[in-house]
Amino acid sequence: MNHYVLVLNCGSSSLKFSVVNPDNGDEPFKGIAERLNTNETGSLTIKTANSKQQTDLTPSTHEQALLEIVQALKNQGLAESISAVGHRVVHGGEYFSQSVVIDDSVRDKIADCIRLAPLHNPAHVTGIDAARKAFPNLTQVAVFDTAFHQQMPEKAYLYALPYELYQRHGIRRYGFHGTSFRYISAQLPQCLGIEKPKAVVCHLGNGGSLAAIDGDHSLDTTMGLTPLEGLVHGTRSGDIDPAIPTLLCQQNGMTPDSVSDLLWKQSGLLGLSGISNDCRTLEEALEQGNEAAQRAMHVYCYRLAKLIAAQVVALGGLDALVFTGGIGENSSYVRSQAVKALGFLGLHIDASKNDATIRGKQENIASAESLPIWVIPTNEEWLIAHDAHQLAQGKTL
Numbered sequence: 001m002n003h004y005v006l007v008l009n010c011g012s013s014s015l016k017f018s019v020v021n022p023d024n025g026d027e028p029f030k031g032i033a034e035r036l037n038t039n040e041t042g043s044l045t046i047k048t049a050n051s052k053q054q055t056d057l058t059p060s061t062h063e064q065a066l067l068e069i070v071q072a073l074k075n076q077g078l079a080e081s082i083s084a085v086g087h088r089v090v091h092g093g094e095y096f097s098q099s100v101v102i103d104d105s106v107r108d109k110i111a112d113c114i115r116l117a118p119l120h121n122p123a124h125v126t127g128i129d130a131a132r133k134a135f136p137n138l139t140q141v142a143v144f145d146t147a148f149h150q151q152m153p154e155k156a157y158l159y160a161l162p163y164e165l166y167q168r169h170g171i172r173r174y175g176f177h178g179t180s181f182r183y184i185s186a187q188l189p190q191c192l193g194i195e196k197p198k199a200v201v202c203h204l205g206n207g208g209s210l211a212a213i214d215g216d217h218s219l220d221t222t223m224g225l226t227p228l229e230g231l232v233h234g235t236r237s238g239d240i241d242p243a244i245p246t247l248l249c250q251q252n253g254m255t256p257d258s259v260s261d262l263l264w265k266q267s268g269l270l271g272l273s274g275i276s277n278d279c280r281t282l283e284e285a286l287e288q289g290n291e292a293a294q295r296a297m298h299v300y301c302y303r304l305a306k307l308i309a310a311q312v313v314a315l316g317g318l319d320a321l322v323f324t325g326g327i328g329e330n331s332s333y334v335r336s337q338a339v340k341a342l343g344f345l346g347l348h349i350d351a352s353k354n355d356a357t358i359r360g361k362q363e364n365i366a367s368a369e370s371l372p373i374w375v376i377p378t379n380e381e382w383l384i385a386h387d388a389h390q391l392a393q394g395k396t397l
């Protein structure tokens, strides 16, 4: 019998789920529950190899979604094949440097990290509690976005704030997208033929971050205490002068909540363009000569190039540049514009390889005289399934 892992990614109003084969990453059953805990009717969408079903969800809660997922797994004859549940958890603070089996103490530490990730961790705790009820006999494993970065040196993770804020409140750089960075770092030795390569990896999705990866760990990364810092994101600002939020409150009559909404939801590509947070839409507008789209994409690509160069400092050398995530895997425009500014680092793109490498292709898109520039599709679900399966069997990672 197959041993599948149910991978759960719980947000405040959504629950993404996927049944993953930990050996090869196959996903025979996946979907999303949406509009949870809102005034609207919730919905549950389930996709299998040959069907897609959408139903209303009442009550629209994480608990109800899991009950219906369990029922659908039984109907599909998959329930008995699930050997573990893997939870994607955004913030593990300094508690977790690798994936762990969830017990009461782990659950409480994830709850304690709510102070560091108030937008994400509350939903993870809700999801974990609901999943422990729905699958009382299965091992549940937490896989943290922050874990991969826990070996960063102090000089990379400290902010120049009173040290006491770090000591008493844990205010420091944690970094995110760790599951994706770990997946990519595991592929790199084979791609490059180097056992412990030094690589700058760009995970570019709706949120984007870079990591300076030395073999199997990061030495620096661009996201910080929260996933707001660093690159220009879809709707998030990325780096700004830290005086701006105070100034907006003092001079523009904004409240802390409205500033937060502005920085998280109305900025980034959306704020700069006034058109969309979606890179595809902006590239289409750019082709039509739209100036607002051009402005947004220019800021995006310039910031990306600048931060790539900064990550090379952390590594003290470079064996390869890597692109991944929805934008990194698909936007030959973003890749070419960013790398155009990095010739001084020995990075040059081959235009035709770049244009051909989209939609899940894995390829070195560098020209002959360049350091390697790889596009590698990421697979966070597979890594979560791998960790959950290993730990459920009592093995080490």
Ligand code: ADP
Pocket (backbone or CB within 6 Å): 204, 205, 206, 207, 234, 277, 278, 279, 280, 281, 283, 325, 326, 327, 330, 331, 358
């Ligand atoms: P998330 O961070 O939500 O996981 P993804 O990694 O799926 O996001 O990335 C979403 C981003 O990828 C969006 O900005 C989307 O426009 C972009 N993207 C997807 N396909 C393409 C494409 N063919 N060309 C350019 N951008 C793309």
